[in-house]
Amino acid sequence: MSSGDEGPGLGVDDAIRALLLLMPRMVGRVKRLPVPEPLQSLALGPRHLSLLSYLLFDGPMTVNELAARLEVAPTTVSLMVGELSRKGVLERREDDDDRRRRIVSIAAAGRPAIDDWLARGAVAWRRALEPLTPEQRRMFLDTLGAYQRAVEELS
Structure with a gap:
């Protein structure tokens, strides 16, 4: 080359x-990076991490909203939410506006461990991205996305 x-x-x-x-x-x-002790027994995968990140940074949302953001089927998210709810990490409650919908959020008891764990990565990304212009940040994210898609195509 x-x-x-x-x-x-x-x-x-x-x-x-x-x-x-x-x-x-x-x-x-x-x-x-050490997984906080309260989360070590959960065997969290990358999708769990993304789900928890969305809920931590963007707040409570429905299963369908999470599925759209994670680019997976709602049934996949429902399974993850069910698993993490049974372990006390997430909570599901009825939507006040539509009782058929469920709102998913991080359980109060699990929030400090999740916040501490994910916040370190957020601080590091902030340090790396703040000096860039908004256009440079967009280019960086677009490039990482293009790399991910190329790796998937070549796999």
Whole structure:
């Protein structure tokens, strides 16, 4: 591979090389973040983490709203919510406006552990993203999304 000279900045091949070295270190470091003791027995997967993040940062929402954000079927979210509700991590209550709908939220007892666990990642992302312009942040997120889709296509 050549270094790909596209003018000022970093060539594509040099950027790929840098990312191939950076990503394993980054993922390894994130995996070493200790799961708070109250959550250790839950065997949380990436989808659980995303679900909890949405509820922590965006507040209570319905199963259908969570499913749309997670890009999974509502039945998948219902199963996750049921599992985490039985373990006391989440709560489900009737929607005051529509008694057929259920609103999902983080249980008060589990909130401190979840907040502490996810807040560290949020602080790190804030430090990395704040210096960027809104356009640069959009480009960064679009690039990560494109990478994820490409990895899925090649798998």
